[in-house]
Amino acid sequence: MKISFPYIGNGPIAFKYFIEELGHEAVVPPKPSKRTLSLGTQYAPEFACLPFKIILGTYIEVAEQGVDLIITSGGCGPCRAGLYGVLHQKILRDLGFKTRIMVLESVKRYPIRFLKNVHEVISPVGTSWVKFARKFWEGWEKLKALDETEQLSHEIRPYETVKGATTKVYNEALKLIDAARGLDEIRAAKEEARQKLLQVPRDPSRHPLKVGIVGEIYVVIEPFANLDLQVALGEMGVATARHMYLKQWLLDNTGNGEEKISKWARPYLNEMIGGHAIFSVGEAVMYAKQGFDGVVQLAPFSCMPEISVKGILEKISRDFDMPVLTVFLDELTGKAGLQTRLEAFVDLLWQKREKKAAARARELEVRAI
Amino acid sequence: MKRGYLGIDVGSVSTNVVVIDEEGEVLSHLYIRTQGQPIKAVKRGLKETAEKVDGKVEICGVGTTGSARHLTAVMVGADTVKNEITAHAVAASHEVPDAQTILEIGGQDSKIIILRNGVVTDFAMNTVCAAGTGSFLDQQAARLGIPIEKFGELALQSKTPVRIAGRCGVFAESDMIHKQQLGHNLEDIIAGLCEALVRNYLNNVGKGKEILPKVVFQGGVAANVGIRAAFEKALQTEIIVPRYFNVMGAIGAALLARDAVKKKGGTNFKGFDVVDIDYRASSFECKGCANRCEVIEIYQEDEVIARWGDRCGKWESIAM
Known part of the structure; x- marks a missing residue:
């Protein structure tokens, strides 16, 4: 079977490996581009959100390549993401494609359905459940390697002495991880990627600002959707962190991560209100308590859960005296406008930090007297 | 010198x-x-x-x-x-040293900046909508056949402003046409528009911001005394328009x-x-990868002096 999947961050590298190892032909979707977005915008309902449109565009692009099956994740709770798979399927069918979409729902909530889905994928190629489990583990290791490498790049970039040097090395590092097969190779590639990044020429005397990124999962992870925000911030001398990696998302959805984050979110938000709202709130509180300089919230335009979060973040911002910048993204968002807001936000954070430092210096002086 | x-x-x-x-x-x-x-x-x-x-x-x-x-x-x-x-x-904290809030409405963007002790602590800028910025006011003034400079003064002559839907520029225009056809007079419609734009600004850009005096209003639209009066009415505080409000x-x-x-x-x-030097800008689409960046080139006479727009830095860094 020719199998494909949505394009999100570095995920495709791990998905491709996993599907190939199971004995199928993996079709890696092209990186989202203007064409992807144009296709998605043309065939999606006008008021669907940006992730829906980009993902639809990707599906059309892989359907054109004759893909039989697209595997994607489902969504739970009152967010439109739960409808995505069904609606995407209908649109593909209306366009005359035979491609089927399989939606993997939460293993925790629907274990039987999950097992049925896996059976459907592995039985035609005679792959055993044992092999499935082993390959899943390898795929998981690959995903971990990718996510950890990406996080390291965001920590190193603000120190780079030559603009763009980190990104260059990072892209090479991804190729290393992509080429690795089997547990040992994957782990070795991860270590090599780490070493490569650590060798980027850096200026250790800098004290970069620390900014946490929160928001809806797709626009937070996929650089095409957020106009490469983390790299842009990195090149302005800001170290960024985010909780929402694919690795973390899987952990949160299979383990007790959700409950942990929900604890941070209290008392600001005590309920799941859909999408990643409770995560956005919880993560923002977590970053505030960890002493981050600021938080950027990324939200698809018209996303109801994130609109609710925006209001709550204003309160968190006041309570913790930590600036928050909300960015709504849609197909019309221009890079220039975002750049202006980011620059101003970074100016604000620096001024705040300098003011704090000056106050501390004054205090020390007073004490010395 | x-x-x-x-x-x-x-x-x-x-x-x-x-x-x-x-x-x-x-x-x-x-x-x-x-x-x-x-x-x-x-x-x-x-x-x-x-x-x-x-x-x-x-x-x-x-x-x-x-x-x-x-x-x-x-x-x-x-x-x-x-x-x-x-x-x-x-500029605002230079001209009005104890300013705590800056309302700025320009040609196509509007922003609010919150200052405390001369330091920016928060800001917001219109993201997905430009209803109520200078361009829209220009367009409406032209449509009604009044010079933009007179727009604000006319608004001040109104006794009973009409309520205009200000959420979207296009619908605001439809609503104004509708009110005109119902027979409302021009001053009341213009005053209503000023109030609608201020309402829209405060509900969108200004949402959740703590607006404390002194409030400074700047940008090209600050020339409009009608908008200024509408801000004073909505915020119940004095609005300061600095001397050089349009070049801040x-x-x-x-x-x-x-x-x-x-x-x-x-x-x-x-x-x-x-x-006296000839400057030109041109652009091309880089086909190096799927990003398809639009790269801008700036020429001084026949020489490229700067390039930007590429995500990877390949063009930006090419030796000129």
Whole structure:
């Protein structure tokens, strides 16, 4: 079977490996581009959100390549993401494609359905459940390697002495991880990627600002959707962190991560209100308590859960005296406008930090007297 | 000769050029329309400024801001290139030292900046909607056949403003036409529009912000006394419109240039002669990868002096 999947961050590298190892032909979707977005915008309902449109565009692009099956994740709770798979399927069918979409729902909530889905994928190629489990583990290791490498790049970039040097090395590092097969190779590639990044020429005397990124999962992870925000911030001398990696998302959805984050979110938000709202709130509180300089919230335009979060973040911002910048993204968002807001936000954070430092210096002086 | 600093703010609608002295006093200020041709507008602005200050002031630093700040910076040899939010905040706290809130409405964007003790603590800028900015007011003034300068005064003559839907520029226009056809008089409709735009601004850009006095209102739209009155009515506080309200971004850029030059000791200013040099911008789509970046090239005569727009830096860094 020719199998494909949505394009999100570095995920495709791990998905491709996993599907190939199971004995199928993996079709890696092209990186989202203007064409992807144009296709998605043309065939999606006008008021669907940006992730829906980009993902639809990707599906059309892989359907054109004759893909039989697209595997994607489902969504739970009152967010439109739960409808995505069904609606995407209908649109593909209306366009005359035979491609089927399989939606993997939460293993925790629907274990039987999950097992049925896996059976459907592995039985035609005679792959055993044992092999499935082993390959899943390898795929998981690959995903971990990718996510950890990406996080390291965001920590190193603000120190780079030559603009763009980190990104260059990072892209090479991804190729290393992509080429690795089997547990040992994957782990070795991860270590090599780490070493490569650590060798980027850096200026250790800098004290970069620390900014946490929160928001809806797709626009937070996929650089095409957020106009490469983390790299842009990195090149302005800001170290960024985010909780929402694919690795973390899987952990949160299979383990007790959700409950942990929900604890941070209290008392600001005590309920799941859909999408990643409770995560956005919880993560923002977590970053505030960890002493981050600021938080950027990324939200698809018209996303109801994130609109609710925006209001709550204003309160968190006041309570913790930590600036928050909300960015709504849609197909019309221009890079220039975002750049202006980011620059101003970074100016604000620096001024705040300098003011704090000056106050501390004054205090020390007073004490010395 | 007096030492002076040049500030240039090139926005979507207007291009502003100011010269300030060491103390930040404005020596020359200029407000001209960009008309979609930033290079031409900057040249015109520089030429007129040169005529005013030539022989009297020595330019010791240049700062640029506004949406064409990078383009302008390579043209003139800027010492600082700053975003318009920071530039506006710097200028406002210079002109009105104890300002705590800045309302700024320009040609196509509107922003609110919150200052505490002279430091920016929060800001917001319109994201997905430009209803209620200068361009829309211009368009409506033209449609009603009144000069934009008279727009505000007419609004003040109104006794009973009509309620206009201000959420979307296009629907606001439909609503105004509807109210006209019902027979409401012009002053009431204009006053209603001013109130609708202020309501829209406060509910969108200003949402969740703590608006404390002194409140400074600047940007081109601050010239409109109708909007100013609507703000005073909605906020129940005095609204201060600074003397040079429509060139505040440029003043901020000049102040930033002054400070930057002090730190680094000299200026990169190419001189007023740049008005005689031919500058051109062109663009192409890079086909190197799926990003398909639109790369902008700036030519000085026949030589490329700057490139930008590429995500990977391949073009930006090519030796000129």
